[in-house]
Amino acid sequence: MSFIHNWLRADIQAINAYHVPKSEDMIKLDAMESPFPLPDELIGQYLAYLADAELNRYPNPSANELQQTLRELMDIPSEFGVLLGNGSDELIQLLALACETGDTILSIEPSFVMYAMIAKFTRLNYQGIELTDDFEIDLSTMITAIETHKPKVIFIAYPNNPTGNAFDRSAIENIITSTDAMVVLDEAYYAYADDSFLADIAKYPNLILLRTVSKIGFAGLRLGLLIGSEDTVSELDKLRLPYNINTLTQVSANFLLQEKDEINQNAKAIITERSNLSAALSGIEQLTVYPSQANFILFKAPGANALFEALKDQGVLIKNLSAAPGLNDCLRVTVGSVEENTSFINIVKSHYG
Numbered sequence: 095m096s097f098i099h100n101w102l103r104a105d106i107q108a109i110n111a112y113h114v115p116k117s118e119d120m121i122k123l124d125a126m127e128s129p130f131p132l133p134d135e136l137i138g139q140y141l142a143y144l145a146d147a148e149l150n151r152y153p154n155p156s157a158n159e160l161q162q163t164l165r166e167l168m169d170i171p172s173e174f175g176v177l178l179g180n181g182s183d184e185l186i187q188l189l190a191l192a193c194e195t196g197d198t199i200l201s202i203e204p205s206f207v208m209y210a211m212i213a214k215f216t217r218l219n220y221q222g223i224e225l226t227d228d229f230e231i232d233l234s235t236m237i238t239a240i241e242t243h244k245p246k247v248i249f250i251a252y253p254n255n256p257t258g259n260a261f262d263r264s265a266i267e268n269i270i271t272s273t274d275a276m277v278v279l280d281e282a283y284y285a286y287a288d289d290s291f292l293a294d295i296a297k298y299p300n301l302i303l304l305r306t307v308s309k310i311g312f313a314g315l316r317l318g319l320l321i322g323s324e325d326t327v328s329e330l331d332k333l334r335l336p337y338n339i340n341t342l343t344q345v346s347a348n349f350l351l352q353e354k355d356e357i358n359q360n361a362k363a364i365i366t367e368r369s370n371l372s373a374a375l376s377g378i379e380q381l382t383v384y385p386s387q388a389n390f391i392l393f394k395a396p397g398a399n400a401l402f403e404a405l406k407d408q409g410v411l412i413k414n415l416s417a418a419p420g421l422n423d424c425l426r427v428t429v430g431s432v433e434e435n436t437s438f439i440n441i442v443k444s445h446y447g
Contacts, residue, residue, distance in 0.1 A: 105214060106214075106215070109211070109214065112207075112208075112211070115411065117411050119409070120406075120409050120410065120411045121409055121410045121411065121430065121434050121437055121438070122411055122428075123410060123411060123412050123427050123428040123429075123430050123434060123438060124411045124412050124413045124426075124428060125313070125413075125428065126255070126283075126308075126309055126388070126389055126390050126428050127308070127309075127313045127428065128309070128310060128311035128312075128313070128360060128364070128389070129364075129429075129430040129431040129434060130311055130360045130363075130431075132350070133356070136350075136353070139349075140346070140349055140350065143345065143349045144342070144345055144346065144349075146345075147341050147342060147345045148341070149341060149342075151341070152337050152341075153337050153339060153340055153341040153344055154341075154344060155336060155337055157178050157339045157344050159344070159348055160178065160317075160339065160344050160347050160348055161176045161178065163347065163348050163351050163352065164176060164178075164307075164319055164347075164351065166354070167351050167354050167357065168284075168292075168305065169292075170292065170321060171292075171293075171296075173296070173324065174295055174296075174321050174322065174323065174324070174327075175321070175322055175323060175324040175325075175326065175327025175328060176319055176320070176321055176327065177319065177320040177322075177327050177330055177331055177334065178317065178318070178319050178320075178338070178339050179317075179318040179319065179320065179334075179338065179339075180316050180317075180318070180338050180339065180343075181306065181308065181316040181317065181318045182280065182282060182304050182305075182306045182308075182318035183208055183212070183318070184318065184338065185304055185318050185319075185320045186208055186209065186212050186249070186278075186304070187212050187215070187216065188320075188330060188333045188334060189247055189276065189278060189320075189330070190212050190213060190215075190216040190218055190247070191216060191333050192330060192333055193216070193218055193246045193247065194246070195217055195218075196217070196218070196219065197218050197219065197245075197246035197247075198218065198219040198220070198221055198243050198244065198245040198246060199212075199213040199218050199219070199220050199221070199245060199246065199247050199248075199249065200220075200221045200222075200223065200239060200240065200243055200245035200247070200248045200249075200275070201220075201221075201222055201223070201248065201249040201250065202222070202223050202224075202225055202231060202236070202250060202254070203222035203223065203224055203225065203419065203420065204225070204229075204256060204257065204415075204418055204419065204420050204421055205222075205249070205250075205251050205254055205255065205256075206249075206251050206255050206280065209249040210222065218246075219243075221239060221243045221245065223235060223236055223239045224420060225257070225420070229254070229257040229259055229384065230259070230261060230262065230265075231250075231261050231262065231265045231266075231269075233265045233268055233269075236265075236269060237268070237269070237272050240269070240272055240273050240275070244275075245273070245275045246275055246276065247275055247276045247277075247278060248269065248273065248275045248276070248277045248278065249278045249280060250266065250269070250277070250278070250279055250280065251279075251280040251282065252266065252279045252280065252281055252287075252291070253283045253286075253287050253386070253387040253388045255282065255283070255388065255390075256390075256392055256413070256415055256418075256421070256424075256426050257384060257392050258384060258385065258386030258387065258388045258390060258391060258392050258426075259384065259385055259386065259387065260287050260288065260289060260387045263289060266279070266291070267294075270294075270298050270300065270301055271298070273300070274300065275300065276300055276302065277298070277300055277301050277302075278302055278303075278304060279291050279301065279302075279303050279304070280303075280304045281303050281304065281305050282304065282305065282306050282308070282309055283309055283387065283388035283389060284305055285309065285310050285357075285358075285361040285389075286309075286361060286364060286365055286368070286387060286388050286389050287387040287388070288387060290303075291303060292321065295321060295322060295323060296323075299323060299326075301322070302320055302321060302322035302326060303320070303321045303322070304318060304319070304320055304321075305318065305319050305321065306318040306319070307347065307351065309388075309389055310357055310360070310361060311350075311357060311360060312346075312347070312350060312351070315343050315346055315347055315350075316343065317339065317343055317347055364389050364429050367429050367430075367431075367432065367435055368386060368389065368391065368429045370435070371391060371427070371429055371435050371438075371439070372385075372386065372391055374435075374439045375391065375393050375439070375442070378442060378443060378446055380395065380396055380446050381393050381394065381395050381442075381446075382394040389428060389429050390426050390427060390428045390429060391426070391427055391429065392415075392421075392424055392425075392426050393424065393425060393426075393427070394422075394423050394424050394425075395423055395424075395425055395442075396423060397423075398414065398416040398423040398424065398425050399414065399416055400445075401425065401442065401445050402414040402416075402425060404441060404445050405438070405441050405442070405445075408441050409437075410434075410437060410438050410441060412425055412426060412427045412428070412438070413425065413426040413427070413428075
């Protein structure tokens with residue numbers, strides 16, 4: 095047996111690494127990225143802005159200018175605290191590190207896989223509570239689970255990934271008020287949703303939000319943020335690694351995220367295309383299409399594996415979820431450009447003849 099297998103924790107050896115499929119020369123509709131590149135007229139300005147970055151110095155430790163940029167972009171009230179992370183994943187891990195060894199993280203399933211993975215990495219217990227058949231929260235089951243397991247943290251993606259729906263607001267409010275746990279609403283897809291709990295932070299001391307710029311056009315920046323009360327953020331900031339937001343991310347985001355009108359315009363375009371794509375998929379009688387308030391659509395397809403391979407063979411990559419618990423025969427497609435969506439739909443229509 096090799097050194098690493100003798101040395102590494104057995105529970106880590108037993109899991110698989112997060113898999114990112116190869117996507118070179120493909121229409122990439124698998125990862126909820128924006129289809130809109132940086133406009134040509136901004137490229138020169140952006141490069142000139144980068145030229146002033148002092149790469150021989152450590153980045154601003156608190157990224158104060160970037161925090162203000164994000165506040166203005168997302169209309170975050172000044173009385174709330176903001177904590178930045180190297181993607182939302184780092185912030186999820188930071189919240190796990192704030193727990194005592196053996197504490198419980200609770201979430202709904204199916205949902206974002208990193209909640210369970212990070213719980214394992216940090217030696218916490220994880221409890222997943224199954225959604226109903228139509229991917230809604232069973233409130234009575236959820237409340238019973240909270241009473242039984244007494245979680246330290248509850249993660250709820252709102253809207254949910256990979257199902258795309260936003261749960262009933264009153265159900266979320268019942269969960270928040272039923273527990274002493276920190277309730278973390280992951281609003282990664284806030285730009286495409288009808289509702290947000292941003293203002294509710296002032297009402298509920300145990301509520302914090304996660305957001306990211308990955309879904310609004312800037313996945314390459316790896317920038318997430320946690321929003322909560324000032325005292326909550328101040329304490330959690332003790333767990334943040336020094337200089338966690340690098341200089342190029344800070345400089346790039348400070349320039350690119352000033353384009354609020356264009357970012358909002360792109361989000362509206364994706365919402366329009368989401369409606370068109372959903373209608374086109376719904377027109378294929380073999381498919382079951384689920385409602386979405388995100389920038390992707392989940393659908394059930396007979397012979398999902400065969401459809402996934404047919405798409406891949408013709409240069410279109412989507413997400414195959416058909417082997418995941420509760421998602422039998424389900425596939426997830428990111429809303430792309432008009433041209434990308436048309437290519438995808440034409441292959442699906444041809445597949446089902």
